[in-house]
Amino acid sequence: DTEVTQTPKHLVMGMTNKKSLKCEQHMGHRAMYWYKQKAKKPPELMFVYSYEKLSINESVPSRFSPECPNSSLLNLHLHALQPEDSALYLCASSQGQGVDYGYTFGSGTRLTVV
């Protein structure tokens, strides 16, 4: 299995809702990443988990809450989002953090906040 699977593919949520995005990989990768991508812009790094511990938080607002329950699973919990948070959320994984490791991306969750 050489894939990163993200669910759901599409999500529409209200500003008072709580929802979660899920990312799963079974490649034995020990680093996992969340990126946010607005239309026609590059992906922006949000969080990095290494060996199930949060190693990088790129000053992301607290309405985004990451969780890594085990080495295969990465969640992004969403609460009280704003319309400007509407974007494509990409998950990625790599064997480790460092120069020599490639990244495998999921196909993303398209989030719309209404």
Place this chain on the structure above:
Amino acid sequence: AQKITQTQPGMFVQEKEAVTLDCTYDTSDPSYGLFWYKQPSSGEMIFLIYQGSYDQQNATEGRYSLNFQKARKSANLVISASQLGDSAMYFCAMNGNTGKLIFGQGTTLQVKP
């Protein structure tokens, strides 16, 4: 700090011709990796090619080659024999010792029949 610059917002190429997408970078890390990704309108990020900073030879993967000029800090992507399916957004990206993968602004490539 690391920085990736792609100066071509949009490019056109005729089918079957070659095209070069430009990428320059800046970093203080002694070792780093350079990547190119293709992103069709569906949104998936497709890995194309990788070049390590210590690799002596330019990377090649099928119709893709990376023209790596370390002294000039450039890592241009060359696509040979363009196909209609190559129409997409292309991102140059790099990582360093922290493992962060950062992206350039992207180039939209349109292949004309």
